[in-house]
Amino acid sequence: MKKIKHLRCSKCGKNFGEEVLYHCDECGTEGTLEVVYDLDFIKTKLTKEYLKNNNRKDLWRYMPILPLKEERGITPLQVGWTPLYKAERLEKFLNLENIYIKDDGRNPTASFKDRATAVGIAKAIELDKKIICAASTGNAASSLSGFAACMGIENYIFVPAGAPEAKITQLLIYGSKVILVDGDYDKAFDFCLKAAEEFGWYNRSCAINPYLVEGKKTAAFEICEQLDFKIPDKLIMSVGDGCSIAGVWKGFKEFYELGLIDRLPQMVSVQAEGANPVNRTYRKNSREFDYKTPSTIADSISVGIPRNGYKVLNALNESRGLTVDVSDEEILSAMKTLARYTGVFGEPAGVTGFAGLLKLVEEGSINKAESVALIVSGNGLKDVKSAMKAVQKPEKIKPDLGELRKYINI
Amino acid sequence: MKKIKHLRCSKCGKNFGEEVLYHCDECGTEGTLEVVYDLDFIKTKLTKEYLKNNNRKDLWRYMPILPLKEERGITPLQVGWTPLYKAERLEKFLNLENIYIKDDGRNPTASFKDRATAVGIAKAIELDKKIICAASTGNAASSLSGFAACMGIENYIFVPAGAPEAKITQLLIYGSKVILVDGDYDKAFDFCLKAAEEFGWYNRSCAINPYLVEGKKTAAFEICEQLDFKIPDKLIMSVGDGCSIAGVWKGFKEFYELGLIDRLPQMVSVQAEGANPVNRTYRKNSREFDYKTPSTIADSISVGIPRNGYKVLNALNESRGLTVDVSDEEILSAMKTLARYTGVFGEPAGVTGFAGLLKLVEEGSINKAESVALIVSGNGLKDVKSAMKAVQKPEKIKPDLGELRKYINI
Structure with missing residues (x-):
């Protein structure tokens, strides 16, 4: 029995067999394909019982709904099953009751992208590339x-x-x-x-390779399990090309269709003001991306043309999504607030989603009891140069207790 | 019933009660104290069965043998239970059969030190500091x-x-x-x-605070469990002040005394040639540390006077330990070899232990079948500047397939 039914073009909806490696022949690189599973078949395997008894604490615990036929290409590196923190100090600070932070900077090379790569590499090995x-x-x-x-x-x-x-x-x-x-x-x-x-060569680009996003969706599966299948009201993410948030949305949808969860979150796309093609297009209720030269400190999401634009528009439309644009100053400030209230140090693109949450709170667009999950997609150590812009170096003092007293005002 | 019997000076052996916060009154800061547990009592709780049924996948799973009375100060950050990889590609490359790499750069702030801090902060909170x-x-x-x-x-x-x-x-x-x-x-x-x-203020310094090393020992506990209680022949670590390797040795000893393992590893202390006071002193079979201005690229272990010198000498003496000194060039070269054969990118001090392994292999001092575990203590992203010294930037080429063919020699 086969897990995968077919690959579907995210732009025109045309179906393809697995022999097609990359994008839709009619839409070109704009038509990234999406893996469609035989969920009736998978339903017989991937149950709450199955998950409960599964000792694998990485993304391979979801093998029944990953696009691999064999385990040959599975990396020894431990990827996925990153911590989800209930951020209690942050909740108090923001006067909210249910904030969950998923720290994907804890992956092997310190970013969310490792989920995609793990599946991509395994697929390359399966295909003998x-x-x-x-x-x-x-x-x-x-x-x-x-x-x-x-x-x-x-x-x-x-x-x-x-x-x-x-x-x-x-x-x-x-x-x-x-x-x-x-x-x-x-x-x-x-x-x-x-x-x-x-x-x-096998191309590891989420823009044209349909399998990479399959790794990304596992973050949603983990959130479902880590919250004991109680789905958050909002799922907030930084958005660049769009494949990460689209992947996570796909994960929630699949668990919903498998009957493992009974509702879906609203997806919140946060982009930098200077690189917001997805948010602009969605707000205009359009499917045409107009180009502007991107400019933001958050380099991982500094995108002019979103290379997975249709997938993310679909995700936002399906979930009645929300968009938030944030400035570079708001991103740097969010980096400090997140670190100071949770101990999680994220890179600029990694905390852009959180900057969006802060903006929603400021605007009064979040109810106190609403539950919010957000994914920090990369470790702050990846870009210490940007972090330097967020802080001011203190003056030096002599090693003298009197000086210290004055300095710290004790 | 109390877990802790007393605190013992690692220099003169004198015992103290828990009311003493820091070092031995007679030996001063040289006399760091060591926590001595009532192992007969702990034995009744900390069993293989207990560990098997323990779902906590962080260092708090060892609470029965950690120096805390309460859980109030336990951090939500997920610390410890880092992956231990059997490094198969590396084994083939080195013609060895049993190499295990513990990647402690996967901790919350990307280093082994998080184990110590977690316990130190919890203790501070318990003491109402x-x-x-x-x-x-x-x-x-x-x-x-x-x-x-x-x-x-x-x-x-x-x-x-x-x-x-x-x-x-x-x-x-x-x-x-x-x-x-x-x-x-x-x-x-x-x-x-x-x-x-x-x-x-409460002082977080392993040099004078007896509780920090209690966090470090949990790496040994994890290695025992992750290897199904089959203890490696050699345990290799980078050494600076000495408290990390001493902590890990203490962990093995405690599990041995609890009857959970039936043998102990030989501890291998690897230091940088330009900062090797521990190795020098041990080789002279002395207990006097002579000072030399330290000089090495591995800044975390660039130590002139080892602030936990007696603890590490005890560990080496008790385990009939081995010492290896490595040059900065060997450290940078080891950084590349480790990354290329395991996918683990460590900072210079993080891979110094591995550089020692490479040297032992070169000298023929390791048998093929011997099992070796080593701890990578910090993520390479912490010190990208040093990593730059290990590689050469390639020349740029025009985006032209002919040029590419020439360049990659296809």
Whole structure:
């Protein structure tokens, strides 16, 4: 019996068999495919009982609803099943009663992207692909790099020549072959696409590869289980290309259709003011993305054209979603507030969702008793340079108790 | 019934009651105290059955043998129970059969130190201490900062004025009060000690606080459980002040005395060549530490006088320990090898233990079938600047398939 029914185009709805590796032939790269499962079949396996007796504390506990036929490509790195904290000190501060923070910076390479990579690498191995590639300078790149190293898979990562050296360093440490492209990110992306076609490499890009988002949806499954199947009213996430929030929405929908949960959350898309194509388009109730050069400190979500735009619009429409735009100042301020009330230090893109929550609270758009879950998608150590902009270095003092008394005002 | 019998001086062996907060009155700060438990009592609670039925997947699963009377100070941050990987690709590369890597960079603030801080903060809360302090610029500081933020505990961190801004930033993000001391680390340490006495703050320093190492020992407990109570022949760790390896040794000894394991590992202390006071002293079979100005890229273990020297000498003597010194080049090279064969990216001090393993293999001092466990104590993202020294940035190329073919030699 097969788990997967077919792959469906997220733009036009056309169905494809699993022999199609990437996007819809008619819509091109805009038509990313979505994996549609035989949920009646899966229902017989994936039950609350099954989950309760499952000792695997990583995303592979959801194997019955992951797009893999075999376990050969499963990484030893422990990915997923990240902590979900009830943020009590934060609740008091914000005068809310039910805030849950999922710290996905605790993944192996310190970001949410590891969920996608784990599935992508496993699929590459299942398909006997010997080489995998990606264009990125950010979390997708370091994630691919680390997982490929762990599994011993050759990999090429296309990076724009101007990318920060710190980010390139991590890829080189892991032994990736870094192709430093004379050009910007878009050039690197297109070049990677071309090279993948030419050399038959497997492309780890959520924009065209339908399986990566299947890893992302597991964050929703975990939230369901960690909240004992009581679904939060709102699920807040930072949004760039759109595949992360779309993946998480897919997860909730699947658990709903499997009868494991009895309601769905409202999805809240938070974007940076300077990079908000998804939110703009959704608010206009349109399906056309107009381009603006993106500009935000939150580099992982600094997106001009959202490469998974239709998936995220679908998610927002289906969940009667909400959008919030936040400024860079609000993002940096949110970084401090989150760290100071929960101990979770997130990178700018990782805390953009939280900045959105703070804005909703300020506007009075959240009821006290409403339950809110949000995912922090990357560790603050990934971008300490940005964090520096959020704080002020103190003056130095002499090692003298009198001076100290004055300084701290005791 | 009381868990703790007494506190024992690690230098002279004198016993103290729990009313003593810090070090031995006769030996001064050299006489750090060690918590001695009533193991006959604990034996009745902490059994294999107890552990098997314990669903807590963090270090609090060992509560029966942790120095806390109550759960009030337990942090919501999920600390400990980090993954232990059987490193199969590495085994093949090194022609060994049993290598286990414990990735403690997966802790909340990305280092092994979180184990100590979790217990230290809980103890501070139990003792009704309102303010906690430390002198550090490294992992102990960021760890204290993050956990104190999570628990809402006021804290002062004494930092030498020359400390890297990136490290200070994290403390400021968490909202710690940073005292930037006009002087070096030793000045900051002494000033912190004085201020703690003067103002009654609780001091989070493994050098004088007996409870912190109690958190560290839990790594040993986890290794025992994760290996199904089959103890590795060698336990390899990076060593600076000495309290981490001493803590882990204490963990093994306690499980041995509780009858949970039937043998003990040989402890292997790996230090940087330029900061090896523990290894020098042990090899001379001495108990006198001679001072040399420390110099190594591995800043967390760059130590001139080991502040927990007697504890680590005891651990090495009791386990017939082994010492290895490694150069900075070997540390940087080990960083790459570890990342490339396991996907685990460690900071320089985090992979120094692994550099020691590589050296032992090179010297032929490890048998193929021997089992070796090693702890990676900190995430590589903590010190990307050092990682940059280990790799070379590639040349940039034009986005052209012909160029790419030439470049990658296809």
